Amino acid sequence: MPSNIERLKIAVEEWLIRNELDIDTGFSSIEEWRARNEDFLNDAELVLVFEGGLYTMLNYGGDTAEFDEYIESFGYFYELGHSWNMGFYPIPNYDYTTLIGSYAQKLQDTRWKEKSKLVKERAGWKCQDCGSIDRIETHHCYYTVMREGNEPWEYPLSALRCLCRSCHEDRSKIESRMRAYLAKLTTNQIDSLKEGLNTAFYWFESDAVVELLSKLGHSDEEIYMAVADLLKKRNDTE
Ligand SMILES: [Zn+2]
Ligand SMILES: [Zn+2]
Incomplete structure (x- = not known):
């Protein structure tokens, strides 16, 4: 089984992708980081360097609650070095025991x-x-x-x-x-479906999107009506 810090790294990498925050982010092992001779974070276990969405979330008052709590659930906390990098540290006295039971x-x-x-x-x-x-x-x-x-x-x-x-x-x-x-779909179809729903749910009320999908097997008239109905149900995205 991977070490605690490796498991945290795998988890954070995937979390960033799922939240579309992974662009221009990269991990440095602590050895790689120390070799850069930066002023901060040289005592961390792992360093994450970032620009893009994560940078905005952390420096411009984005909601970090889920991110913070997720890191904590692995027994770690993070500190920002500069505004574009963070170091991960073990929480003192955290119980890292792996449970063997059912x-x-x-x-x-x-x-x-x-x-x-x-x-x-x-x-x-x-x-x-x-x-x-x-x-x-x-x-x-x-x-x-x-x-x-x-x-x-x-x-x-x-x-x-x-x-x-x-x-x-x-x-x-x-x-x-x-x-x-999902077994019926190709991997690309699954990925596009997820992206499509994500976009649709962002712009429209989710129930109206689902309603339109459910009408696709009906008459042209019903499909037009469902589209017209959907267009009245745009989300308030500013
Ligand atoms: Zn359940
Ligand atoms: Zn219930």
Whole structure:
């Protein structure tokens, strides 16, 4: 299994890609960094150098809450050196023990319990699908591959959803049907579909986009109506 800092690096790399912040970013090992003779961060375990979106997020008041919490869930914190680089440091006295037990046992770990509580808190202690306050649980919308060895709490908040017991049961089934469906598509189609939905959801209300898609098998008239309806439901993107 990769070391703690390697696992953090893999996780941050992927998080940056998913959040479209990866352009002009790159990691330097601490040896590479020290060789540059910069004034800061020479005692870090790993350094990330960045321009672009991450630079803007960190220096111009972007929302860093998910990023900060995600780094922390691996037992690390970061410090900015200059405005264009950050160093990762282990949190003193952090418990890095890897749990050997079953998945159910891992969910008893305080690190998971705290993360789960944070997800529920952020959702206002309500199911994010139906609004129920009854028997709410925290769901992983995906799992990373085994070789990355992520513990249940080593996920970004956006990977987790607060759901009531009944929505949770439904969701697990529906997510695996969706995954099974992806088997019909080429990798490029999946990637374009994701990009297309991302753009559509940015510009239009998501329910209206889904409604239009559901009308595509209907008559031309119904399709035109759904398009006309969608055009009235632009998001307020300033
Ligand atoms: Zn629900
Ligand atoms: Zn779940």
